[in-house]
Structures are given as structure tokens and as C-alpha cells.
Amino acid sequence: MHTATLLHRQVHPQWFKGGHVLSLAFRPFPKDNGLLSVYDGDQIAPEPAWFHYTKQQGYQSAGVWSVTVAEAEACQLPARPDPKPNSPQHALIDFTSHAKKQQEAKSKILAAKAEARGCQFAPPAT
Amino acid sequence: MKTEFIKPRFTGPRYEEHTLPVEVARDLAVYEELVVELAKQLYLEDHAGRQRVPRGFEKSFSLHLEQVEEGSARPVLAWVAAGALARQGGLGYFEKARDLVSECIIASANQQALPAKFPKHLLDFFNVFGRSLREGESLELPIPGGAAPAVLTPDRRKALVLAAQKVYTKDVELTGRIGEADWEKQTFRIRLEDGTAVVAPLPDPFTDLARSGGGKERTLAIVKGVGIYDAWDHLQKLAETHHLELLPNQALAVQIEQLAALEDGWFEGVGQALDKDQLAWASDGLVSTFPEDLPFPHVGPSPEGGLFLEWIQVPWRISVEILLPSHRCELQATNTTSGESVESGLDLDQANTWPALYAFVRSRV
Numbered sequence: 339m340h341t342a343t344l345l346h347r348q349v350h351p352q353w354f355k356g357g358h359v360l361s362l363a364f365r366p367f368p369k370d371n372g373l374l375s376v377y378d379g380d381q382i383a384p385e386p387a388w389f390h391y392t393k394q395q396g397y398q399s400a401g402v403w404s405v406t407v408a409e410a411e412a413c414q415l416p417a418r419p420d421p422k423p424n425s426p427q428h429a430l431i432d433f434t435s436h437a438k439k440q441q442e443a444k445s446k447i448l449a450a451k452a453e454a455r456g457c458q459f460a461p462p463a464t
Numbered sequence: 465m466k467t468e469f470i471k472p473r474f475t476g477p478r479y480e481e482h483t484l485p486v487e488v489a490r491d492l493a494v495y496e497e498l499v500v501e502l503a504k505q506l507y508l509e510d511h512a513g514r515q516r517v518p519r520g521f522e523k524s525f526s527l528h529l530e531q532v533e534e535g536s537a538r539p540v541l542a543w544v545a546a547g548a549l550a551r552q553g554g555l556g557y558f559e560k561a562r563d564l565v566s567e568c569i570i571a572s573a574n575q576q577a578l579p580a581k582f583p584k585h586l587l588d589f590f591n592v593f594g595r596s597l598r599e600g601e602s603l604e605l606p607i608p609g610g611a612a613p614a615v616l617t618p619d620r621r622k623a624l625v626l627a628a629q630k631v632y633t634k635d636v637e638l639t640g641r642i643g644e645a646d647w648e649k650q651t652f653r654i655r656l657e658d659g660t661a662v663v664a665p666l667p668d669p670f671t672d673l674a675r676s677g678g679g680k681e682r683t684l685a686i687v688k689g690v691g692i693y694d695a696w697d698h699l700q701k702l703a704e705t706h707h708l709e710l711l712p713n714q715a716l717a718v719q720i721e722q723l724a725a726l727e728d729g730w731f732e733g734v735g736q737a738l739d740k741d742q743l744a745w746a747s748d749g750l751v752s753t754f755p756e757d758l759p760f761p762h763v764g765p766s767p768e769g770g771l772f773l774e775w776i777q778v779p780w781r782i783s784v785e786i787l788l789p790s791h792r793c794e795l796q797a798t799n800t801t802s803g804e805s806v807e808s809g810l811d812l813d814q815a816n817t818w819p820a821l822y823a824f825v826r827s828r829v
Contacts, residue, residue: 355762443798443805446781450800
């Protein structure tokens with residue numbers, strides 16, 4: 339993983355509204371303990387990441403939006419690989435050194451960066 | 465170049481000798497004019513950018529009486545064509561026009577709505593086409609493929625001519641926006657989603673409602689009453705207004721209300737469903753107070769069962785998170801370029817807090 343590595347985030351359909359990605363999509367929630375789950379772009383491309391998340395894990399995703407490691411680090415959010423047995427491409431963006439309000443503000447910046455980059459993979463319309 | 469175009473059949477005592485009275489020639493000449501005018505309309509419909517048909521379009525079509533066959537009398541009308549368009553088969557529009565005239569007669573005979581493609585003003589041609597028919601006589605236009613022919617009788621001709629003016633009424637429910645009201649005529653205009661506008665009577669009990677909803681883009685009006693329709697089933701206007709209801713900020717209400725369908729586990733198995741009563745409370749509060757000059761937010765659920773609103777006005781992102789059931793509201797505006805962030809909190813159970821919420825958002829939108 340290096341500074342240009344893309345970190346792919348799955349965006350729930352409820353957080354993709356009017357062509358925009360809501361900042362909630364990049365916010366860690368209590369269950370995450372300040373660690374935002376992403377896919378390591380060096381290990382997996384956006385499309386297979388979407389298939390893994392939706393077909394293997396059974397979750398919902400309107401598509402994949404991404405930030406780079408450098409963009410996360412510019413927000414004082416370090417990123418690191420975090421392979422799991424069922425998801426060896428799993429990685430984390432670490433929000434733990436920031437208070438809740440700061441985490442929320444940083445999630446807005448990440449969402450804006452990801453939206454500016456554009457959707458990396460959108461499932462075909464059904 | 466000559467091709468058979470149509471072989472109409474005249475029936476009745478006058479045609480038993482397999483001859484055509486001379487006055488019928490006038491009907492056939494008008495039929496030719498009708499086909500040409502209709503073909504022009506069909507061509508222009510298919511070529512929206514054009515003002516007129518190609519040069520030579522009309523001249524490429526000319527009907528000739530080739531012969532009169534038996535049974536009772538069947539004049540054979542041949543298309544004698546010349547020019548470039550003729551070589552292209554008249555682009556097919558004359559044949560389409562021929563078939564549409566027949567469809568129009570069949571629809572009238574079956575008391576159905578006339579074909580949408582048949583223009584109202586061309587019904588005037590039936591003032592002449594078929595006028596020579598007497599009681600007990602008919603003119604049959606064959607249909608390609610061997611289906612039952614279109615049969616024009618004096619009564620059906622009269623019905624077609626009157627169809628241009630004919631209307632009928634039926635109950636109607638419309639959804640749109642109130643464009644304007646005419647207080648003197650006691651009417652108002654409702655603009656429908658498809659862009660068309662319909663005028664409806666404005667009875668006294670609905671005057672105040674029309675006044676408050678008039679001209680407001682975000683206020684949806686539901687109107688129930690009696691509609692007047694033409695022969696094409698097009699709504700002309702309302703004859704009576706029985707019910708008028710206004711739904712302010714309806715697009716926002718719809719965004720919020722659809723969140724009520726979420727069930728526990730909606731996000732990665734752990735997202736909490738939003739409490740329906742609490743959601744309705746938040747929706748009522750927002751919808752009834754939302755300012756006309758503020759853009760609608762993007763609306764989503766938070767995984768903890770709260771209502772999340774976000775305005776995106778680059779470089780700013782402004783969020784309003786309404787925690788349910790506490791009614792606590794957390795506001796945050798972040799400049800996504802500089803990182804500057806401003807926060808505030810409100811208790812929405814306190815008086816006058818909705819305006820404070822909008823003021824926070826408006827300062828960055």
C-alpha cells in the first residue's frame with residue numbers, strides 16, 4: 339500500500355442520493371470503533387470489490403467510490419491493510435485519534451474527495 | 465410509375481350497376497387531399513426539427529381512377545407518382561396516411577377514442593369526403609392484411625365531423641401545481657407533471673387554499689372533480705371542482721417518508737430502523753416549516769435510527785442530524801477544501817428552533 343493506492347468504499351443505496359454520496363458513507367459508526375472498512379485498491383479492483391461485498395457478504399451497495407491513501411493521510415487519517423480470513427483485501431482508515439465531531443467533519447472531506455474522483459464502479463441497472 | 469393504392473367499395477342501390485355516380489368523384493378528390501395532408505402531418509411529426517415537408521412531397525402523390533370493378537362498385541385508385549420521392553416509395557407516409565384514415569373511421573364506428581396521430585383539424589375533410597353517400601349506402605375502405613374494412617356511412621361521417629367538437633365528462637383526480645387564479649372568473653390553472661395546464665372552477669370554499677398554494681413550485685395540489693374530455697380522450701378543462709388539497713414541500717416529504725420502510729439490520733446487518741412515529745414527527749416539523757428559498761437537502765438514515773440531512777454546496781457540506789427519539793439536533797458545516805468546521809446543537813422540542821436550524825444552513829448555502 340502506498341500514497342497513490344485507492345481505498346475503495348462501498349456506498350449504501352440510502353447514502354447515494356440525487357447523484358451525491360452522503361458523508362455518512364465515509365463515517366465510522368460505533369460498531370466500527372473508529373476504523374472505517376475499505377478495500378485495498380492494490381489488492382482488488384472496484385468491480386470485484388463490489389461483487390465481494392454484495393454477493394459474498396450479502397450487503398447492499400449502490401457502487402464504489404474511492405479515496406487515495408494520501409488523501410486520507412492529509413486528513414490525519416492513516417490507512418493500513420487489515421486482511422481478514424474471508425476478505426484478504428480488507429483495509430482500514432483509522433479515525434481513532436479524533437473526537438466524534440472531528441470524525442464527522444473528516445468524513446465530509448473524504449466524501450467530497452471521493453465524489454470528485456467519480457464513481458469507480460456502479461452495478462448495471464436492473 | 466403506377467401502383468394500386470386503394471380499392472374502395474361503394475354499396476347501395478345506386479351502385480348495383482357497377483358504375484359510379486359522377487358526384488362521387490368529388491368525394492374521391494377530397495380523399496386524395498386528406499391523404500396528402502395527413503401524410504404531411506405524419507412526416508413532420510417524425511421530423512421534429514423541420515418546418516415543412518421536402519420539396520416535391522405533395523406533387524409526388526396523385527390518385528387516378530383506373531377502372532371501376534364489380535361488387536357493388538369498386539373504383540380502383542392508382543397512385544401515379546413521379547420524381548425522387550416516388551422512387552423512394554413516397555417515404556411510406558402516404559400509405560400510413562391511408563391506413564390512418566381507415567383506423568379513424570373504425571374508431572368512430574366502435575365509439576372509441578380517435579387515433580392520437582389523427583389531427584383534429586383534418587376531421588373537417590369528412591364534411592366533404594362521404595357527403596355523396598345517401599341513407600342505406602356505405603363506403604368501405606379495405607384494411608391491409610384482410611381485416612374487416614372501415615365502413616363509412618352517412619351517420620358515421622356525421623359523427624366524425626362532430627367529433628371535432630364532441631366532448632364528454634368523467635370523474636378526474638389531478639396532481640400538479642397551482643399556476644394562477646382568475647378571481648373574476650373564479651377559476652384557477654393547475655399545471656400537471658407533464659407540463660400541460662388545465663383550468664378548473666374555483667368554488668368559494670377553496671379560494672384561500674388556492675391563494676396560499678398559487679405559484680409555489682414546491683407545493684403539490686391534488687384536485688378532484690369532473691373533467692371534460694375530447695374525442696381523443698384529452699382533458700380539456702374541469703367542469704366542476706369537488707376537492708382541493710395542498711401538499712407543501714412534497715418532494716422533501718417523499719424523501720423522508722420512504723425511510724419508514726427500512727427495517728432493523730438495513731446497514732451491514734446492524735442499521736436500526738427509524739421509529740415511524742418519530743419519523744413522522746420530524747417530517748411534519750420540516751415539511752411545515754421548510755423555507756421557500758432554501759434548497760432541499762439530500763436525505764438519508766443514520767445507522768443509529770436518526771434522520772440525516774445534508775446540503776452539498778462545494779466546498780461546503782452542511783449536515784443536520786436529528787436524533788430520534790431525543791429530538792436533539794446536531795449541526796455541522798465543513799469546508800471540504802480548507803477543513804474549517806463549525807458545529808452547533810439544537811433541541812427541537814424548544815420553541816422557535818426550526819428557524820434556527822435553517823439559519824445555520826442558509827449561512828453556508
